[in-house]
Amino acid sequence: DTEVTQTPKHLVMGMTNKKSLKCEQHMGHRAMYWYKQKAKKPPELMFVYSYEKLSINESVPSRFSPECPNSSLLNLHLHALQPEDSALYLCASSQPGRAPGGDEQFFGPGTRLTVL
């Protein structure tokens, strides 16, 4: 299984809603990533989990809350989002070598989020 799956594919939410994005991989990868991608722009890193511990937080607003319940799952909890948070949210995973970096990332198809 060389696939990263993400659910839901599409999500529409109001600014007062609480929702969660889910990501799953069964490749045994121990690094998992959340990226945000606006239209016609490159992906921007949000969070990285390494061995189920938060390794990188790119100064993301607290209305985005990541969670890594186990080595196969990654969640992104959303609360009180703004319309400008509408974007494609991509999950990725990689298997770290002896040191971080230098490892191929596998991306999921993304969740298209619209905040009204």
Add this chain to the structure above:
Amino acid sequence: GESVGLHLPTLSVQEGDNSIINCAYSNSASDYFIWYKQESGKGPQFIIDIRSNMDKRQGQRVTVLLNKTVKHLSLQIAATQPGDSAVYFCAENDPPGTYKYIFGTGTRLKVLA
């Protein structure tokens, strides 16, 4: 040819011709680079990678060239096919040895029949 403006830079090539997509990176200490292909409605897909101890690496119909002197990467696609139409991103591992990857702005490749 190439066009840069309010939209993604676009490269239009005839089917069967070779394509060259360019990318400038920022950190001269970066030692690992990846090219991704992103089709509409999909996540980025790994094409090929290269480490800084190499100048060139070849895959199936694709070649990546690395010029560390001018901090420049290129992706060459041989005999471009309609299925190659997509947005192509380069990414650098920056800072090196971390989990951080910085993506380039992207180039849209249009293959003309």
